[in-house]
């Protein structure tokens with residue numbers, strides 16, 4: 408069988424490490440220019456990035472992917488293309504002004520302004536936001552009383568982290584329900600793109616933004632049929648439970664491992680502490696490697712077809728050490744945790760800078776930030792090819808190569824080889 412071409416490739420992924428064919432990225436743009444020392448905390452950035460350099464870094468990241476045969480889709484282009492569709496325009500304009508800060512007059516004026524824009528300009532406004540002084544026309548009391556530095560439509564600087572606003576599980580896509588107010592509107596964009604763009608025609612949606620909080624950074628496809636879901640600052644236990652029922656009902660997985668993580672910024676998602684770099688290996692923040700646990704969730708005796716969103720047919724076992732529970736679910740003897748051998752201070756610094764947040768391009772090949780020199784050396788010593796990218800500016804949003812990418816198509820993994828005699 409010949410390798411699928413981009414146009415004929417099936418959509419979806421069943422692992423974290425199957426050869427990457429198509430990936431969704433967002434090149435950062437005007438929305439990053441909106442960040443100031445006054446608003447960066449609320450907008451979930453730890454600094455004020457130098458935008459042209461961030462774009463250079465992002466272009467270099469994309470170039471490493473295309474050089475290895477990965478098709479890069481850009482979210483803002485897909486967005487512009489769907490804005491030709493009246494239904495998509497209407498949904499996105501309505502979502503942009505659906506904000507309790509806006510009075511009725513301002514909401515009406517803002518909606519009329521957006522509705523008049525050509526697709527590319529509308530896409531820019533939806534992503535980059537509309538500042539107080541950028542809105543023409545009658546604007547009403549809430550506009551008059553609004554801080555001059557505030558936004559009528561808030562910008563979406565975290566759209567850069569395409570991992571979080573949607574995630575493919577098998578051949579279905581979960582549009583996620585983002586926990587932080589600064590990110591809520593991102594999933595209106597991914598929902599519209601998946602629903603209306605011809606590239607995704609026929610793709611089933613597994614999840615939607617109205618449901619319990621669930622972010623893609625917490626969802627790891629450990630192996631075909633095995634999904635790990637981190638529960639902490641972003642994804643709630645309810646979100647993990649809902650996803651479990653849905654993947655079982657649709658035959659997309661047989662086991663969901665629910666993994667509690669510390670509710671704090673440094674570990675906002677499961678992928679900030681551990682990512683897959685081979686079919687049976689993860690790079691993991693040493694400080695949690697021994698303490699991480701998992702609850703193993705499977706479908707009850709009633710079988711998957713009896714599963715409904717409100718059904719009770721889940722079997723929950725645990726907690727057990729994460730590596731043990733993961734190996735059992737994956738059907739392997741041992742999940743290898745690459746020992747980064749770091750002293751605690753270096754480990755903490757490199758975890759903060761997304762050293763554990765790698766994007767696998769294939770088994771034993773992963774993209775990583777170059778700055779995490781000690782973690783990267785440990786990966787190489789363990790036989791992982793490291794594709795290094797710069798991230799001094801990109802990293803100020805606290806996200807690494809995995810956060811900045813949403814795999815749309817990965818090749819399936821070959822079935823496991825029987826052990827050598």
Ligand SMILES: NC(=[NH2+])NCCC[C@H](N)C(=O)O
Pocket residue numbers: 450451452565568570571587590623624625675676678679764804805806807809810
């Ligand atoms: N999958 C991830 N780790 N994403 C990182 C997202 C970073 C983003 N600034 C946030 O706080 O939400």
